[in-house]
Amino acid sequence: MIIGGDAGGMAAVSQVRKTRPDMEIVAFERGHYTSYSACGIPYLVGGEVGTLDELVARTPQEFRDRFRVDVRMRHEVIAIDLDARELEVRALEQDRTLRLGFDQALVATGGMPVRPELPGIDSEHVRGVQTLDDAKELLSLATRDDLHRVVVVGGGYIGLEMAEAFVNRGLHVTLVEAGDQVMRSLDPDMAALVVAAMREFGIDVLLGRAAAGFESGRVLTDEGDLEADLVVLGIGVAPNSALAKQSGLDVGVQDAVRVSRRQQTSADGVWAAGDCCESIHRVSGRPVHIALGTVANKQSRVAGINIGGGYATFGGVVGTAITRICHTEIARTGLSEREAADAGFVFRSTVIEGSTRARYLPGRKRTTVKLVTEERTGRLLGGQIVGEEGAAKRIDVLATAVTAGMNVTEMIDLDLGYAPPFSPVWDPVLVAARVASRT
């Protein structure tokens, strides 16, 4: 029984089928879509993706035909009875409740946009960005003639991507962030580069300004009102773990479902994967909640192998995230300064400016690389990159080096690819390693 029809649940199916062609698989999805890309929503709203259907990776029918999954759409699991080994399921369209027994269950209830308890938060013109139903409404709003001013509340990844999307639609966009920086997973100095790029792109970025409530046509803030035909919430994603918690499964950080390295919950034969559950951060060793499609797919694959009778573990995350906002590429991995301090590391930071092409080629792109390294050993704890074309995916080298436990002196010798269209002879990542190792 799979509870949730997106990546965290459905990526397990092909793994189960490899070893257990006989197993009966039932999947419950309360919404209208299976396996869609929430990450693609800003590109749909911004006009880069043609139609909503393109964001659907696999339809319910494909799961039925290819993997013989009994996919029940518009069915919401409302309780997991661990003693009776039964699910209580609400058929939303038929308005009736079923009870179904299970041998094994996979909890993949996903995440949900954080909605602060503010006056007017449930108004028609205040929208979250999570489901394809949200996407459909945002898209129709974005193309309406009478929509002029959009206020995005919250400076996380989705908030920033949505802000850009609406500018691409020709709208006036204001981003309101209560904290003193956007993208809290970056250090303030790197986040400042992002704000500069956003402002240059025409987004009105207001830092240290908290939304206090919503009225028709406006956002109330602590320093005056902002006009808004539409408000988009980009405050973050919380685990949607209420069902698991009510059912007696252990939860941990941010109430995310606690899982073992095999993705098993505190109950035997009950697994969890995706945005509803925890991961272990490889550097800090601590549980974290990271709502990302990559992590959901990896966890679900592991859960699927184990459900099918195999043995697999998930090694954990290093917190890699990348995006492109307003022609600026942004990437981070490992621990930021704040996270390193929280985890008790004595660390040092190094910031360098480099280039993603040979000096003499036209259209050379600038990039800033920051490394956070352990003071005593030089071990790479984390890295951040902000730059132009070719900058962001360089984070993958840092993510791999963090995973391998490399120190910056070892990194200097990394035999990275060099050719004039791709890199200077010293890749910016290696320049940063050299400076960090002080030789």
Add this chain to the structure above:
Amino acid sequence: MIIGGDAGGMAAVSQVRKTRPDMEIVAFERGHYTSYSACGIPYLVGGEVGTLDELVARTPQEFRDRFRVDVRMRHEVIAIDLDARELEVRALEQDRTLRLGFDQALVATGGMPVRPELPGIDSEHVRGVQTLDDAKELLSLATRDDLHRVVVVGGGYIGLEMAEAFVNRGLHVTLVEAGDQVMRSLDPDMAALVVAAMREFGIDVLLGRAAAGFESGRVLTDEGDLEADLVVLGIGVAPNSALAKQSGLDVGVQDAVRVSRRQQTSADGVWAAGDCCESIHRVSGRPVHIALGTVANKQSRVAGINIGGGYATFGGVVGTAITRICHTEIARTGLSEREAADAGFVFRSTVIEGSTRARYLPGRKRTTVKLVTEERTGRLLGGQIVGEEGAAKRIDVLATAVTAGMNVTEMIDLDLGYAPPFSPVWDPVLVAARVASRT
């Protein structure tokens, strides 16, 4: 005393100066330029780089002013007297010979294009690609009205890059390769993708066709003559180690100067770095000759630290190389199938087709990833990537994983960056790791 004014020699200077501001540094360069980018020559000839001067990273005067190096241009070192600790130097312009004592010497005589002993090889219209003097002549030829047909002999990196450069100048280009594939450092199946791209771009690629000699206006081959107003040699680069060898320094693979991990030659106080010397391949553990600016810079940095009284070692190479030819990005690292077999590994190969963007974004780019893995352990021995935009620099993840000794099961969990403009939710590198680990 630095013997050779390009990267292998001059990158050491700044390291020496850090610890030894007092040391007298003399550099001898037989040519007209210091520290230039030979890798940039195809982009100059093809028209992407405006002027030859842009390929010079640092002029002799900059070395004199910034690092107080006594740079002697057009001076060729003709002997190293290890017993007397003296260099014999020919001042080419003045036509006289000097003898100068040294405490420490850095041999950085570089590489030289392979010139097979064929009739007519020394003709005016048969050119190598190595120095900026070569570049100057090739550039003036490329823009001449009476130049129509170019034949490139040899399908290595430089040969392919030069072939593209001349097509970009509107010329008819034929590439003649004696072997049955281009780019011998790739496996044949991956090299075939490159040939397909070159042919689509309009380059006439003739495989298994050996040049037998050169006459005015033509290249003689074993299967008939080819018209050629200009012949460019792209057969490869050999270490320019005659001086070292004659002076009694040990040489190794392909007669490259043998060095320790500290870049010391067989003689005390005599160091070597760059295209003239060997590196150790981290996977095979064997000495290799790899003529690349990145390696030269790294080795020279290590030599400089040691010359200055510090202690540094070079960890070796994994044979990473990337290029972009005819809109196709090509990358390789670690061991190819042939190299893995030569090194005695029992290996398995995995080839997958992936994409460098989310499925639903327009302009999605295809990429082919091949992994060579050790059969018993799954350890990554090498990888090759051929694809469109965003393909080549993904080799850096493989190079880092090879360096860290990762196996493909560990690689599946690598927390690589994901966002729709950069990657599908499973990066092609991870897709390859999954298939290679067969789960």
